[in-house]
C-alpha cells in the first residue's frame with residue numbers, strides 16, 4: 001500500500017522529499033561505494049547569500065513545519081480519538097513498516113550482508129540514545145544504553161553525531177572511546193588521519209580529554225562571533241515568551257518551543273524570523289519542537305559521516321558497512337548520503353510513519369539498545385566461529401603434516 005503525504009494521511013512530511021523511484025526497494029545487498037563518490041577534501045562552499053526570501057512566518061511555512069515537528073504520540077491519539085482512528089493508525093504504521101522494516105526483524109538480513117565487513121556505527125543522541133523529554137537538560141542516557149554503546153564501540157568504530165554542541169553531547173554520553181560530531185556535524189573531533197589534507201584551514205590537530213592526538217574539524221569557525229551575537233539577541237527577545245528556551249551550541253543556536261503554549265508559537269516564530277532576517281548568512285532549520293539557527297554552509301550530518309569515514313580510512317572500501325541511526329530531520333542528510341551513494345544502512349527511529357531516506361526503522365530508543373546489543377552478540381559469535389574454523393584448519397594441517 002502506498003502511503004501518500006497529504007493531509008488525510010498520518011505520514012509526517014517534514015523530512016526531505018523522497019526520490020520516489022527509490023522507494024520501497026530493499027535490496028539484500030547494497031552495492032558499495034561507486035567510483036567518484038569519495039570525499040574530496042575540498043569540501044566547503046560558503047554561499048554569501050541566502051537563497052530564498054523570508055516573508056512572515058505564516059506564508060513561509062514555518063508555522064506548518066512547527067506544527068508537524070514532533071510525532072504525535074500514539075497515547076494522544078488514543079486519548080482524543082475513537083478506537084477506529086487508532087486502528088487506522090496501526091494499519092498505517094504497519095504499511096509504513098513494509099517500506100521501512102524493523103531493523104530488529106531484519107536483523108539476519110542486515111548481518112548476512114555485514115558478514116566479513118567492517119561496520120562503522122553512527123549514532124544520533126536525542127530521540128535515539130535518550131528518549132525525548134520536555135527539558136533538554138534532562139535528556140539523560142540510561143546506564144544500560146551507555147553500556148550498549150560502550151560495547152558496540154569495542155567492536156566497531158563508533159561516532160555520535162548530534163545537533164547539540166560537541167562538549168554537551170560528550171558530557172551526556174561520557175564515553176572516551178567514541179568520536180563526537182556536535183552542532184549538526186560542524187564540530188568534529190575525529191581520529192588523526194594522515195591521508196587527509198592537513199593543510200585545510202578548518203582542520204587542526206588537537207588533543208582529546210584523555211590527551212590522545214585528534215583532528216578537530218570546524219568548517220563554520222568564522223561564524224562563531226555571529227552566532228554568539230545572535231544568541232544574545234535571541235535570549236533577550238524570547239525571555240518574555242513563557243516556556244521558550246534558547247541553547248548555545250557554539251556553531252548554531254536552538255530555540256525550543258516544546259514548553260511554549262501553542263497559541264504563542266507564531267510569536268516565537270516571528271521573533272526568530274525577525275532576528276535572522278538581518279543575518280543573510282544564517283538560516284533556519286526545524287527539529288523536534290525546536291527552531292535551529294545555523295550558518296549557511298554546505299555542511300550537515302551527511303557530510304560529517306563522509307568526513308569521519310574518510311578520516312577513519314573507511315571510505316571507498318567494499319568491506320565497510322556504515323550504519324547510521326537517528327530520529328530527526330537533520331539525520332535525513334546522513335540517510336541520504338548512505339542511500340544515494342549506496343554506502344550503508346540508515347535506520348530511522350520513529351513510532352509514527354514518516355517520510356525518510358532511511359532503509360530500516362526502529363520504534364524507540366529501547367529498540368535501538370536492543371539492536372546495538374544484538375549486533376555485539378552477533379559479532380562475538382562471528383569472531384568465535386572464525387577462531388574455531390581457524391583452529392580446525394590449523395589442526396588438520398598439523399595432522400596432514
Ligand SMILES: O=P(O)(O)OC[C@H]1O[C@H](O[C@H]2O[C@H](CO)[C@@H](O)[C@H](O)[C@H]2O)[C@H](O)[C@@H](O)[C@@H]1O
Nearest residue numbers: 125126132133134136139162163254258288290
Ligand atoms: O541531533 P540530536 O542529538 O538529536 O539533537 C537535536 C536536538 O536535540 C535536543 O532537542 C530535542 O531533545 C530534547 C530533549 O529530549 C527535547 O526537549 C527537544 O524538544 C528536542 O528538540 C537539543 O536540546 C537540541 O539543541 C538539539 O538540536
